[in-house]
Amino acid sequence: xxxxxxxxxxxxxxxxxxxxxxxxxxxxxxxxxxxxxxxxxxxxxxxxxxxxxxxxxxxxxxxxxxxxxxxxxxxxxxxxxxxxxxxxxxxxxxxxxxxxxxxxxxxxxxxxxxxxxxxxxxxxxxxxxxxxxxxxxxxxxxxxxxxxxxxxxxxxxxxxxxxxxxxxxxxxxxxxxxxxxxxxxxxxxxxxxxxxxxxxxxxxxxxxxxxxxxxxxxxxxxxxxx
Amino acid sequence: xxxxxxxxxxxxxxxxxxxxxxxxxxxxxxxxxxxxxxxxxxxxxxxxxxxxxxxxxxxxxxxxxxxxxxxxxxxxxxxxxxxxxxxxxxxxxxxxxxxxxxxxxxxxxxxxxxxxxxxxxxxxxxxxxxxxxxxxxxxxxxxxxxxxxxxxxxxxxxxxxxxxxxxxxxxxxxxxxxxxxxxxxxxxxxxxxxxxxxxxxxxxxxxxxxxxxxxxxxxxxxxxxxxxxxxxxxxxxxxxxxxxxxxxxxxxxxxxxxxxxxxxxxxxxxxxxxxx
Numbered sequence: 060x061x062x063x064x065x066x067x068x069x070x071x072x073x074x075x076x077x078x079x080x081x082x083x084x085x086x087x088x089x090x091x092x093x094x095x096x097x098x099x100x101x102x103x104x105x106x107x108x109x110x111x112x113x114x115x116x117x118x119x120x121x122x123x124x125x126x127x128x129x130x131x132x133x134x135x136x137x138x139x140x141x142x143x144x145x146x147x148x149x150x151x152x153x154x155x156x157x158x159x160x161x162x163x164x165x166x167x168x169x170x171x172x173x174x175x176x177x178x179x180x181x182x183x184x185x186x187x188x189x190x191x192x193x194x195x196x197x198x199x200x201x202x203x204x205x206x207x208x209x210x211x212x213x214x215x216x217x218x219x220x221x222x223x224x225x226x227x228x229x230x231x232x233x234x235x236x237x238x239x240x241x242x243x244x245x246x247x248x249x250x251x252x253x254x255x256x257x258x259x260x261x262x263x264x265x266x267x268x269x270x271x272x273x274x275x276x277x278x279x280x281x282x283x284x285x
Numbered sequence: 286x287x288x289x290x291x292x293x294x295x296x297x298x299x300x301x302x303x304x305x306x307x308x309x310x311x312x313x314x315x316x317x318x319x320x321x322x323x324x325x326x327x328x329x330x331x332x333x334x335x336x337x338x339x340x341x342x343x344x345x346x347x348x349x350x351x352x353x354x355x356x357x358x359x360x361x362x363x364x365x366x367x368x369x370x371x372x373x374x375x376x377x378x379x380x381x382x383x384x385x386x387x388x389x390x391x392x393x394x395x396x397x398x399x400x401x402x403x404x405x406x407x408x409x410x411x412x413x414x415x416x417x418x419x420x421x422x423x424x425x426x427x428x429x430x431x432x433x434x435x436x437x438x439x440x441x442x443x444x445x446x447x448x449x450x451x452x453x454x455x456x457x458x459x460x461x462x463x464x465x466x467x468x469x470x471x472x473x474x475x476x477x478x479x480x481x482x483x484x485x486x487x488x489x490x491x492x493x494x495x496x497x498x499x500x501x502x503x504x505x506x507x508x509x510x511x512x513x514x515x516x517x518x519x520x521x522x523x524x525x526x527x528x529x530x531x532x533x534x535x536x537x538x539x540x541x542x543x544x545x546x547x548x549x550x551x552x553x554x555x556x557x558x559x560x561x
Contacts, residue, residue: 108459131459142321142452145508155449156461162442188507208460 060121061086061212061243062107067116069099069106075114076102082262082271084245086211089238091254092247094264100247101134104214107245130209132201134216139197140190146200147185150176153207168207175203179233195226202233213237215246219253231257251281292532297423304426306524307433308481309494309542313520314440315478316499317513318451318471326377327365327472328492330384331479334361336488337387339411344398351428355480361387362472414487414539425484432481436474443470448509485524486539494520497546504553519549 062084070076077099084090092100105111106118108131120128130153153175154168176182179199184192189200198218205213218234219227227250235257238244248254254261254274261277263270272280292298319325335358342353365380395404440447449457450467458464475495482491498520502512527542 105455108455109461110455110458129459131456133453133455133459136453136455138321138323139452141503143503143507143509143512144448144452145510148448148509149452152445152449152452152457153460155445155457162445164445186508190507204456208456214459 060084061088062245063117063119063121065117067103067106067118068114069102069111070114071102071111077264077269078115078267080116080262080269082260084243084260086243087238087241088243088245089235089257089259090243090245090262091258091260092245092262092264093249093251093254094269098264098266099269100264101216104131104216104245104247108214128210129212129214130205130207132198132205132213132215132218134220135197142190144189145185146176146181146187146189146192147172149189149200150185150203150207153204156208171207172203175206178206179203193226194222195229198222198226198230199233202230206237209242211241212243212245215244217247217249219248219250286533288533289529298532300423300426302525302528304429304433305485305528305538305542306521307437308429308478308485309498309520309524310517311433311436311440311474311478312482312491312494313498313516314437314513315471315474316495316497316520317502317509317516318447319475320496320499320503321451322471324366324471324475325492325496326380327362328475328479328495330365330380331358331362331476332483332488332491333384334358334387335476335479335483335491336411337391339483339488340391340394343400343407344394346400349424351480354483355476358480359473359476362476363469366468366472410487411483412487412489413537414483414485414490429481429484432477436477439470439474443467444513447471452509486542490539490543493543493546494524497543497550498523501546501550501553504550504557519553520546523549 060083064080064082067080068075068078069080080103092103094100102111106113108129151164151168151172154164154171173182176185179202181196181199181203184196184200189197192200202215202218205215213234215234219230222230231253234244234246255278258274260271260273263272263277293302316325316328319328335354338354338357339350341357342350345353347353361383365383392408395408401407446457446462446467449460449462450464454464478495479491482494486494498516499512501519502516506512506515523545524542527545528538530536530545531538531541
């Protein structure tokens with residue numbers, strides 16, 4: 060078991076967004092987080108990433124620390140749209156806390172960034188401007204950055220939102236590949252069909268309740284509802 | 286040209302020129318981050334606050350104005366950053382209130398407790414900078430050089446973290462970067478830069494030194510490093526040319542430097558549209 064949540068309440072200073080979240084995630088799991096807008100999916104991911112503190116309940120990481128193990132891919136911000144930065148600069152910034160305490164990146168950091176870009180097929184874009192890339196390429200850059208930070212867990216917040224179907228399907232292949240290589244993936248998505256195709260487990264937010272089930276159970280439950 | 290060379294033979298003119306160029310360097314380094322984080326309004330608001338603080342120092346007849354101006358501006362910088370975060374109309378309006386309020390109080394204080402016979406002259410030079418670079422005091426120049434070196438040094442050492450926090454604060458925080466600290470640092474350095482730049486171009490024009498070089502460079506370059514470097518080069522060139530021109534044709538220093546920056550921005554925009 061890699062991540063465990065027991066009766067977790069997530070939210071902000073002005074109150075909880077979702078309560079009584081329970082799940083256990085094993086190493087190498089591919090978990091889809093699905094549910095309505097505003098039901099607390101992003102809030103949960105931010106809590107897992109350590110951006111906000113749990114309001115109540117238990118959240119534990121085993122065999123890894125949040126800082127060392129987790130690579131986070133947040134939703135796009137307005138700032139990034141016209142941000143002047145090269146692909147290499149952004150990917151390298153995934154190593155920001157792994158420089159061994161020194162202020163500058165060392166050879167190992169640069170090598171890691173190079174490897175991750177290669178893995179995602181964007182090494183030929185290294186010197187290109189991020190703001191001029193297509194949506195799919197931009198997401199790969201941010202995924203490569205997350206990989207630079209991640210040892211074993213990827214937290215992805217709607218990585219295919221805004222992508223055209225072809226780019227989305229390439230992105231899914233990328234993530235599938237990373238999962239096959241042993242990465243635990245926790246991904247927010249609106250795409251239930253792809254969840255049924257790729258996921259091992261599904262965490263569903265509905266109203267103010269959540270349930271954590273295997274894909275098979277989720278599929279049969281859906282069948283019954285229809 | 287001869288006139289400029291003649292002026293440059295005075296050591297003090299050289300020092301002042303150096304101080305001006307260094308101030309421009311600091312403002313431009315920070316400017317890139319502020320513009321990208323959508324914080325340029327903080328620079329503008331702070332310059333108004335600094336004016337108010339300056340007035341308080343003058344009324345209290347504190348000879349070393351920095352002792353009052355710097356801490357007050359820093360405190361407001363931190364407050365503004367916290368407010369700007371929960372953006373929206375309210376934060377915006379609060380900022381406008383703070384900056385206009387500081388100006389009004391400053392001007393009122395200067396009028397109620399006049400410290401010299403020429404109030405409007407004093408106010409004008411605080412707002413728009415010294416009419417001549419020769420009126421800078423030697424203490425100003427020394428402070429300016431020390432602060433500039435400090436700011437530039439900190440910026441270089443923190444460069445990678447500043448990039449990470451500027452590009453994606455959530456990601457940086459998730460990776461374990463103490464983003465609150467870096468935001469605080471940026472706010473405090475902004476305050477220092479504003480106060481420095483005030484000596485050169487006056488309170489109202491300081492934000493020009495912060496935004497113009499950054500925006501000009503962003504027209505030209507696509508990588509963060511190149512934008513930073515070119516921003517520094519543009520700012521220093523504009524300061525050098527502007528100050529030299531102001532000496533030769535005896536125009537107000539601050540306004541001249543800003544106008545040179547405007548021309549550079551126009552040129553960079555033109556180059557960009559030709560490229561595209």
